[in-house]
Amino acid sequence: MVQFTDVFKSYENGTKALRGVSFRIDDGEFAFLVGPSGSGKTTIIKLLTGEIAPTDGKITVNDYDLTNIKFSKMPYMRRTLGVVFQDYRLIEDKTVFENVAFAMRVVGASSKEIRRRVPYVLELVGLDTRTRRRPQELSGGEQQRVAIARALVNNPRLIIADEPTGNLDPARSLEIMMLLQKINELGTTVLVVTHEKELVESFSKRVIAIDGGKIISDGMGGYYNYER
Amino acid sequence: MRGNRFVYYVREGINSIFNHGFMSFASVCIIVACLIIMGSFTLLALNVDNMIDTMESENEIMAFVNSEYSRADAQAIQPYIESIDNVDTVRFVTREQAWDDFLDQYNDPSRLGDFGADILRDRYVVYVNDISKLADTRDAISQVSGIAATSVHLDVARGLVRFRNIVTIASLALVAILFVISLFIMSNTIKLTTFERRDEIAIMKMVGATSTFIRWPFVVQGLILGLLGSLISFVMEWGIYTLFSTKLMATSGLSFMTVIPFAAVSIPIFLAFTVVGLGVGVIGSLLAIRNYLKV
Ligand SMILES: Nc1ncnc2c1ncn2[C@@H]1O[C@H](COP(=O)(O)OP(=O)(O)O)[C@@H](O)[C@H]1O
Ligand SMILES: [Mg+2]
Numbered sequence: 001m002v003q004f005t006d007v008f009k010s011y012e013n014g015t016k017a018l019r020g021v022s023f024r025i026d027d028g029e030f031a032f033l034v035g036p037s038g039s040g041k042t043t044i045i046k047l048l049t050g051e052i053a054p055t056d057g058k059i060t061v062n063d064y065d066l067t068n069i070k071f072s073k074m075p076y077m078r079r080t081l082g083v084v085f086q087d088y089r090l091i092e093d094k095t096v097f098e099n100v101a102f103a104m105r106v107v108g109a110s111s112k113e114i115r116r117r118v119p120y121v122l123e124l125v126g127l128d129t130r131t132r133r134r135p136q137e138l139s140g141g142e143q144q145r146v147a148i149a150r151a152l153v154n155n156p157r158l159i160i161a162d163e164p165t166g167n168l169d170p171a172r173s174l175e176i177m178m179l180l181q182k183i184n185e186l187g188t189t190v191l192v193v194t195h196e197k198e199l200v201e202s203f204s205k206r207v208i209a210i211d212g213g214k215i216i217s218d219g220m221g222g223y224y225n226y227e228r
Numbered sequence: 229m230r231g232n233r234f235v236y237y238v239r240e241g242i243n244s245i246f247n248h249g250f251m252s253f254a255s256v257c258i259i260v261a262c263l264i265i266m267g268s269f270t271l272l273a274l275n276v277d278n279m280i281d282t283m284e285s286e287n288e289i290m291a292f293v294n295s296e297y298s299r300a301d302a303q304a305i306q307p308y309i310e311s312i313d314n315v316d317t318v319r320f321v322t323r324e325q326a327w328d329d330f331l332d333q334y335n336d337p338s339r340l341g342d343f344g345a346d347i348l349r350d351r352y353v354v355y356v357n358d359i360s361k362l363a364d365t366r367d368a369i370s371q372v373s374g375i376a377a378t379s380v381h382l383d384v385a386r387g388l389v390r391f392r393n394i395v396t397i398a399s400l401a402l403v404a405i406l407f408v409i410s411l412f413i414m415s416n417t418i419k420l421t422t423f424e425r426r427d428e429i430a431i432m433k434m435v436g437a438t439s440t441f442i443r444w445p446f447v448v449q450g451l452i453l454g455l456l457g458s459l460i461s462f463v464m465e466w467g468i469y470t471l472f473s474t475k476l477m478a479t480s481g482l483s484f485m486t487v488i489p490f491a492a493v494s495i496p497i498f499l500a501f502t503v504v505g506l507g508v509g510v511i512g513s514l515l516a517i518r519n520y521l522k523v
Contacts, residue, residue: 049434072438079436091428102428106437108233154435 001027002048002158002191007057009043009213017043019213021057025191027157030184032200033193035210041193044210045162048191049083050074062157079107082151082159082188086166088143090135096122096146097131103150117153125149125179141172148179158189165199173199233441241448244421252453255410255417259457259508260464262406263501267465269399270500271493276392278488284316284359287385291352291369294376302350305374309352312372314365316355323348349376360389407508414453414512418446422516429520439521446513454509458501465497466490 002025009018017040025031035041046052048061050069059066062080069077090099100121101114109117122128125145135143144164151159161180165173177192177199184190194200200207209217245252291309293302299322309318321329327345352375356365362385370378422429432442473487490497 075433075436075438077436078434081436083434089427089431089434091431102431103435105236106432106435106441108441150435 001025001060001062001189003058003060004044004047005058007047007059008055009040009047009052010055017213018047018054021210021213021215023208023215023218025158025189027189028184028187029206030181030190031192031206031208032203033191033208033210034195034197034200037195039211040213041195041210042162043213045083045160045193048160049081050077075107079154080157082148082154082156084144084147084151084159084161084164086163088135088140088147090143090146090150092135094134095131096127096133096135096138096149099135099146100149100153103153107154109154118149121149121153124152124183139172140168141175144168144172144176145179148176148183152183152188156188158191159183160191160193162193163195164192165194165196170198174202177203237444237448240445241452244418244445244449245452247424248417248420251417251420255413255453256457256460258413259410259454259505260461262410263458263461263504264465264468266399266403266406266504267461267497267501268468269395269402271465271469271488271497273392273395273399274493275488276388276395278486280359280388280392282486283385283388284356287356287359287362287381289354289356289362289366289369290379291354291372291375292349292377292379293351294374295349297350297374299350301374305372306352308372309354309369309375312365312368314356314358314361315369316357318355319353321351321353323350326351359385362386407504410508411512411515414450414508415515417453418450418513418516421449422446422520426520433521442521443514443517446517447510450509450511450513450516451506452509454505454507454512455502456505457508458505461505462498462501465501466494 002023004021004023007018007021008016010016021040021044033041033044043052047054047059047066050066054067057067061077064073064077064080066077091102094102097118100118104114104117119128119131122131125148127142127145127149130138130142135146138146144167148159148161148164151161159180164180165176168176173196180190180192181203204220206220207218208215293305297305303320306318306320309315324345326348330348352369354365354369356362362380366378366380369375429442469490473490477487
């Protein structure tokens with residue numbers, strides 16, 4: 001569950017990235033966050049992951065109140081999230097298996113748990129034949145699947161994807177979206193950030209539209225129009 | 229801490245050392261150089277201090293009693309000398325004893341002819357607690373009535389005390405400066421690793437690794453480098469010191485030039501080296517990783 005209540009964010013240089021943003025995403029939902037570039041989408045994601053703090057307002061993520069969270073609790077909040085980025089952010093000198101296993105290892109999972117869980121997740125994203133490859137040997141779509149597998153492996157309550165298809169062709173993009181939908185059907189809340197209108201339109205999902213740091217519409221697909 | 233986590237920290241730490249072989253080698257060398265300089269100065273200061281102690285027990289003030297005093301009168305002065313500040317022990321030596329001592333040291337007593345004990349004065353041999361105050365003590369003894377003259381080897385004492393003070397100050401300053409330099413080199417070596425692995429660190433944070441977990445491999449890297457540095461410098465210091473002290477003992481005829489054997493100080497030196505090496509490693513690594521853990 002994610003709740004933003006009247007959130008403002010100004011960066012150090014004075015840029016007002018968010019100007020009173022409120023929305024709520026319940027457990028099990030699938031939502032798109034759309035808006036032109038510079039509208040504040042990534043700022044919302046960074047606030048969600050605790051990478052930056054809001055200037056004003058209240059943010060709750062999976063029962064953690066991010067406005068009052070202790071620094072030492074932050075890692076535990078992050079374990080309830082899985083984050084996927086446009087640029088994949090894989091470790092180049094680790095294999096697909098190791099990249100995914102790494103996420104488990106650094107939160108203290110045992111080798112036994114890792115050996116059981118990683119193959120399951122890699123099969124879920126359709127990479128069970130690629131486990132020994134390194135990221136450079138994979139296509140962009142495949143690399144993004146590794147990133148999704150890594151985001152999933154610790155069984156988070158919420159998956160956040162910031163422009164996950166930004167570097168992919170339309171067919172690969174659709175595949176990634178289908179995968180995220182499949183993950184949502186298995187019970188994980190999914191929030192996808194994108195500025196690709198066509199992609200959003202092809203799904204009948206909730207769309208939160210933002211422009212100039214404000215929510216301009218929030219509803220089922222087709223209710224938004226962020227182009228000026 | 230679970231076993232496999234410990235294995236992870238150590239393996240990551242060792243990998244980092246080999247991935248940056250040259251910088252690791254350089255930081256170990258710097259630690260070795262710093263520790264040897266620190267250690268040598270400390271050993272020098274210890275030895276000078278030891279020599280000063282020896283001198284304090286050997287360097288005596290001779291206080292000669294007025295020859296007109298009777299034996300009884302001469303002996304009556306003793307409490308007055310004993311009451312003087314900084315006086316440790318006082319021993320009365322009769323002119324006859326002094327003459328015998330003199331004869332013992334003299335190679336050819338026959339050449340002394342008719343001379344006898346009566347040419348000498350009764351005397352007090354005074355030992356002090358602190359030879360840096362030797363001159364003051366000597367002056368105070370001279371004031372005691374019945375003391376006709378005093379004699380003391382002030383120059384050596386003065387020189388040695390001044391030398392000790394310089395060595396002590398210099399070694400403290402050097403230890404501080406070298407500690408900072410070692411820290412700087414160490415933290416930069418580890419910064420190379422943290423910089424190279426900044427993406428990995430970012431991923432760790434993103435998936436919810438604790439700061440402690442992220443820190444440990446770098447701390448282990450620092451610990452290993454620091455420990456390696458202290459062990460190597462201990463062995464080298466041992467060799468250098470032993471070499472120097474045997475040379476010095478062989479060439480010097482001075483009685484107070486007794487060099488402390490390495491075995492007598494090896495445990496404190498070993499502990500000090502280990503503590504400094506590990507300290508540099510741990511603090512250096514914490515400094516290196518600090519910036520990555522803020523968010
Ligand atoms: N670290 C930053 N410092 C200053 N301004 C920033 C920073 N990050 C983003 N911004 C500004 O905040 C606004 C929103 O940015 P962002 O959230 O990245 O938008 P989006 O992801 O929708 O493209 C933009 O005007 C951007 O230039
Ligand atoms: Mg963005």
